Amino acid sequence: MSGSHASGSQMSDSQMSGSQALPEALPPWLKRPIGKASELSQVQQIIKQRQIHTICEEGRCPNRGECYAQGTATFLLMGPICTRACGFCQVDKGHAPMPLDPQEPEKVAESVALLGLRYVVLTSVTRDDLADQGAGWFAQTMLAIRRRCPDTQIEVLTPDFWGGEQDASKAKTVQADRIATVVAAAPACYNHNLETVRRLQGRVRRGAKYERSRQVLTTVKQLNPDIPTKSGLMLGHGETSEEILETLRDLRQSGCDRLTLGQYMRPSLEHLPVVKYWTPEEFDQWGAIARELGFRHVRSGPLVRSSYHAGESA
Numbered sequence: 596m597s598g599s600h601a602s603g604s605q606m607s608d609s610q611m612s613g614s615q616a617l618p619e620a621l622p623p624w625l626k627r628p629i630g631k632a633s634e635l636s637q638v639q640q641i642i643k644q645r646q647i648h649t650i651c652e653e654g655r656c657p658n659r660g661e662c663y664a665q666g667t668a669t670f671l672l673m674g675p676i677c678t679r680a681c682g683f684c685q686v687d688k689g690h691a692p693m694p695l696d697p698q699e700p701e702k703v704a705e706s707v708a709l710l711g712l713r714y715v716v717l718t719s720v721t722r723d724d725l726a727d728q729g730a731g732w733f734a735q736t737m738l739a740i741r742r743r744c745p746d747t748q749i750e751v752l753t754p755d756f757w758g759g760e761q762d763a764s765k766a767k768t769v770q771a772d773r774i775a776t777v778v779a780a781a782p783a784c785y786n787h788n789l790e791t792v793r794r795l796q797g798r799v800r801r802g803a804k805y806e807r808s809r810q811v812l813t814t815v816k817q818l819n820p821d822i823p824t825k826s827g828l829m830l831g832h833g834e835t836s837e838e839i840l841e842t843l844r845d846l847r848q849s850g851c852d853r854l855t856l857g858q859y860m861r862p863s864l865e866h867l868p869v870v871k872y873w874t875p876e877e878f879d880q881w882g883a884i885a886r887e888l889g890f891r892h893v894r895s896g897p898l899v900r901s902s903y904h905a906g907e908s909a
Contacts, residue, residue: 621860622872622874622897624874624875624897625858625860625872625897625898638668638710641706641709641710642668642706645702645705645706646696646702647670647671647696647699647702647703647706648670648671648672648674648675649668649669649670649671668706668710669715669716669717669718669752669901669902670703670706670715670716670717670718670736671718671719671720672699672703672717672718672719672720672729672732672733672736673692673695673699673719673720673722673725673729673732674692674693674695674696674720675693675720676692676693676720692720692722692724695725695732699732699736700732700735700736700738700739700740701739703717703736703739703740704736704739704740704742704743704744705743707740707743707744707747708743708744712744712747713746713747713748714747714748714749714750714783715740715747715748715749715750716749716750716751716752716786716901716902717733717736717737717749717750717751717752718751718752718753718786718901718902719732719733719752719753719754720754721754721755721802722754723802727756727773727776728754728756728757728773729754729756730753730756730773730774730776730777731776733751733753733776733777733780734776734777734779734780737749737751737780737781737782738780748783749782749783750782750783750784750785750786750825750902751777751782751784751785751786752786752787752788752901752902753774753777753785753786753787753811754787755770755787755803755804755807755808755811756770756773756774756811757770757804757807767810770807770810770811770814771814774811774814774815774818775814775818778815778818778819778822781819781822782822783822783823784822784823784824784825784853785812785815785822785823785824785825786824786825786826786827786853786901787808787811787812787824787825787826788808788826788827788828788901789805789808789809789826789827789828789842789846790803790827790828790829791828791829791832791834792828792834792835792838792839792841792842793805793838793841793842793845794834794838795832795833795834798832798867799829799832799867808826809845809846809849810849812824812826812846812849812850812851813849813850815850816849816850820850823852823853823891823892824849824850824851824852824853825851825852825853825854825855825892825901826846826851826853826854826855827854827855827856827857827900827901828842828854828855828856828857829857829858829859830856830857830858830859830871830873830878830881831858831859831860831869831870831871831872831873832859832867832869832870833870833871839881840884843884843885843888843890844888846890847888847889847890851890852890852891852892853890853891853892853893854885854890854892854893854894854895855893855894855895855899855900855901856878856881856882856885856893856894856895856896856899857895857896857897857898857899857900858872858873858878858897858898872897873897874897875896875897878895878896878897878899879895879896881895882894882895882896
């Protein structure tokens with residue numbers, strides 16, 4: 596590293612390479628209990644009774660025990676089947692996802708009310724099969740929540756809203772229109788994850804593009820500079836320290852205010868292997884670097900995920 600970001604955050608040559616032999620066992624800092632059944636039951640009962648979904652369950656989030664015990668969850672809109680096939684993701688993939696449940700916005704709103712949430716995160720599978728990629732569904736769900744819980748703040752974690760257009764310039768305009776639909780609903784924070792560095796996008800995020808995702812964050816700021824924007828990276832795919840630093844700088848150039856950095860953990864043998872387990876100390880270093888770069892709120896740790904303690908930045 597060079598410049599002001601080298602002091603106090605210098606990494607060794609092996610760390611700079613971003614790769615190492617995969618350990619035979621999961622490092623101890625990545626092991627945590629799922630939580631007591633009694634602490635999990637309330638959220639699980641509410642979502643199962645209403646046949647709605649959370650990314651906590653569909654994505655096998657390592658923090659779901661902690662979050663459920665606190666009565667929080669991140670709702671997964673538009674069903675459990677994604678039309679893309681990212682190499683890291685636990686969510687089911689398919690070209691024929693379920694039809695939208697017309698009651699889902701109200702079911703989510705009712706769940707938010709029952710759980711007494713003051714801050715809620717809405718995310719979704721990617722729905723390239725829908726005319727607006729699901730942008731209107733985010734807005735409808737936000738409206739339903741506000742009718743029941745007007746004081747609840749709502750963060751959105753959206754797909755890139757890109758699909759179905761062959762002409763690149765037209766696709767960019769359509770993407771901006773879809774983002775505008777969500778921005779007009781005034782989320783407390785707009786999150787869209789880059790997930791990994793530029794070089795690894797094609798292998799890790801099939802169907803996504805680095806600059807296309809940066810454009811999501813840029814567009815939000817152009818539409819409403821007052822809405823905080825957020826993005827996240829999963830380390831461990833083989834990225835180098837130089838590439839991580841470049842990505843953080845690119846995010847800041849796109850106006851990104853908030854950042855999450857976490858460790859990629861392989862969901863199954865069918866998913867991409869872990870190239871490196873970054874240590875807690877390295878995550879602390881990256882958190883310090885991110886703050887030096889100007890991110891206003893940073894969560895950096897092996898078990899950090901996009902929505903982890905999201906409300907604390909509000």
